[in-house]
Structure formats: C-alpha cells, structure tokens
Amino acid sequence: MIFNNNSIMRRPCIAANWKMNKTVPEAMDFIYEFLPSVADVKDADIVVAPPFTALFAAAERLVGTNVMLSAQNLYYEEKGAFTGEISAPMLVDVGCDFVIIGHSERRQYFGDTDVIVNKKVKAALNNGLRVIFCMGETLKEREAGQTYEVLQRQLLEGLREVEARKVIVAYEPVWAIGTGKTATPEQAQEAHQYIRSKLRESGRDEADSVRILYGGSVTPENVDSLMACPDVDGALVGGASLKPGSFERIVKFTRGHQ
Ligand code: PEP
Numbered sequence: 001m002i003f004n005n006n007s008i009m010r011r012p013c014i015a016a017n018w019k020m021n022k023t024v025p026e027a028m029d030f031i032y033e034f035l036p037s038v039a040d041v042k043d044a045d046i047v048v049a050p051p052f053t054a055l056f057a058a059a060e061r062l063v064g065t066n067v068m069l070s071a072q073n074l075y076y077e078e079k080g081a082f083t084g085e086i087s088a089p090m091l092v093d094v095g096c097d098f099v100i101i102g103h104s105e106r107r108q109y110f111g112d113t114d115v116i117v118n119k120k121v122k123a124a125l126n127n128g129l130r131v132i133f134c135m136g137e138t139l140k141e142r143e144a145g146q147t148y149e150v151l152q153r154q155l156l157e158g159l160r161e162v163e164a165r166k167v168i169v170a171y172e173p174v175w176a177i178g179t180g181k182t183a184t185p186e187q188a189q190e191a192h193q194y195i196r197s198k199l200r201e202s203g204r205d206e207a208d209s210v211r212i213l214y215g216g217s218v219t220p221e222n223v224d225s226l227m228a229c230p231d232v233d234g235a236l237v238g239g240a241s242l243k244p245g246s247f248e249r250i251v252k253f254t255r256g257h258q
Contacts, residue, residue: 009209010209010211010233011043011044011045011211011233012043012044012045012211012227012233012234012253013044013045013046013047013168013211013213013233013234014044014045014046014047014234014235014237014247014250014251014253015046015047015048015049015070015098015100015132015170015213015234015235015236015237016047016048016049016237016241016242016247017049017072017100017103017215017236017237017238017241018048018049018050018051018072018238018241018242019051019072019105019238020051021051021242022050022051022054022242023053023054024053024054024057027050027051027054027057027058028054028057028058028061030048030242030243030244031048031058031061031062031067032061033244034048034067034244034247034248035061035062035065035067037244037245037248038066038067038248038251038252039065039066041066041251041252042066043255044234044251045068045234046066046067046068046251047067047068047069047070047097047098047132048062048067048068048069048070048241049069049070049071049072049098049100050069051072052071052072052086055069055071055091055094055095055096056094056095058095059094059095059096060095062095063095068097068098069095069096069097069098070096070097070098070099070100070132071086071091071096071098071099071100072099072100072103073086073099073100073101073103073106073120074086074087074088074090074091074099074101074120074123074124074129075087075120075123076088076116076119076120076122076123077123078123087123088123088124088126088127088129089127091124091127091129092127092128092129096129097129097130098129098130098131098132098168099120099124099129099130099131099132100131100132100134100170100236101117101120101121101124101131101132101133101134102117102120102121102133102134102135102154102158103134103172104134104136104138104172104174104177105177108174114153114154114157114158115157117133117154117157117158118157118158118159118160118161118162121133121158121159121162121167122161122162125162125163125166125167130166130167130168131166131167131168132167132168132170132213132236133158133159133167133168133169133170134170134172134215134236135151135154135155135158135169135170135171135172135195136151136154136171136172136173136174136176136177136215136216137150137151137173137174137175138150138174138175139174139175142173142175147191148194151171151191151194151195151198152198155169155195155198155199155202156198156202163204163206164199164204164206164207164210165204165206165209165210167210168210168211168212168213168234169195169210169211169212169213170212170213170214170215170236171188171191171192171195171212171213171214171215172214172215172216172236173187173191173216175216176215176216176217177215177216177217177238178217178238178239179216179217180217181216181217182216182217182218182219182222182226183214183216183226185225185226185228185229185232188214188226188229188232189229189230189231189232192212192214192229192231192232193231195212196208196210196212196231211233211234212231212232212233213232213233213234213235213236214226214229214232214234214235214236215235215236215237215238217239217240218235218236218237218240218250219240219246219250220240220246220249220250223235223249223250223253224253224254227253227254235250235253237250
C-alpha cells in the first residue's frame, strides 16, 4: 500500500496498454507466462489491456486470477448503426473490468475531444466498468508554459459530472509516450500533485483517495524512482508491458519507500 503525506492509503495499480499489438495466440502466450510470475503479488492491482480481438480469450483465462482485464477504448452509444464501434455493454459482456479512456493517441489520431471523452467516461461508469482516464500535455504545450492550463481543462471537462472516486487518473505527458523520454520523478510528482489539488478544488472530497498513475516510457529501470513519489500511485505502461518479464518487474517495483 502507498501512504501519502496525509496517510491516505492508495493501493498501487500497474496497467499494461498493449495498443494495436498482439494476435490472440500472442496475447495468450503472454498471459500464460505472466500469470504464474505475479500470482504472489497481493498488494497491487494488475491490469492488462489487450486489443479488442483478444479480449474474449483473455477474459476466459483471467477469471479467478489477480490480473484484471481492460479494453483500450469504447464508443459511448449503447448499440445501433455505428459501424466498427464497440459499446460499454459489449465490453462488460466480454468480461472487461476496466476501459482506458482519453488516451493521447485517441485524442491525437481519432478526434476524441474532451466532450467525447466525458461521454465515454459516463457510458463506461453507467455500465459498471471502471475507468482509466488519461490526460497529459504535448511538448508544444509544455514548452509554451501551458501544462497546467491543459491539465485543468482535460480534467474538469473530461470528468464533468463524474464522481472522481470512480476513476483512476493516468497522467501521461504526450512527449513521454513511446519516446523513451520519461518525465523525471520531480516532473511527475508536480503534475500529480497539481491534478489532485484540482480534484480537491473542484469539490471532490475524495481527491486524496483517487489513484493517479504515471504513464510515458515507464521501464523496469525507472519504475522504482517514479513509484517513490508520494502522489504517483501506479503506472500505465505501453512498450515495456509487451514482454512478460519486463512487465513482471514493473509490477514488482520496489516497495517500501512510499
Ligand atoms: C501508453 O501508451 O499509455 C504509454 C505510456 O506508452 P509507453 O509506455 O510506450 O510510453
């Protein structure tokens, strides 16, 4: 468990975002190798987010284990003429516990605005899914001194009329995603602290118990120093989650200095 300065307990959460990687056999090979290696991890939530096509097979294997299943996206309508889309009830049906919403790649390449992100968050929660809500500034925004303005907008718009205790926030600076350029622990802590303070200011009494994950080139080498930050409650991991051994090491980050 992580204890922050106010002694609020926040259970670490380590989530793998596989993006558009892995066929069904590749996903299952990962899961078969990974599960026994983390079976003894009792003090963290472990989540994997395979592509849609591997969700069903993964769900069947994950039943009764300590690894939870997430989708990477959804569409906010429940059903109907939306060719190519997947709804929240469909994700529940296939066995998902979580869904990632607002990932920067969705915002950047697929037009997910704050308004759309907010609709997706509500659709997920209304259907009993848990949400990993992603947010973060681009390099251009950081260099222009707009980081906090962007974070505030994404947080308040994306979580408009949403109870924050129902979501896990993932701070993912866009310049750190898939670039090998990680935020320093100081940069991560500063942003996480800011996000928590904004949650508090927006009247969310539960702000201290909301988990805020860091994402952006997390690796076995840097996870310990990031997890040592008082407001970093876990990690959302892309590239380094694709190999079981690497993700296992991240899940087994060094405890004890929180
Ligand atoms: C991500 O996709 O959420 C991510 C953080 O990717 P990477 O770890 O590869 O930077």
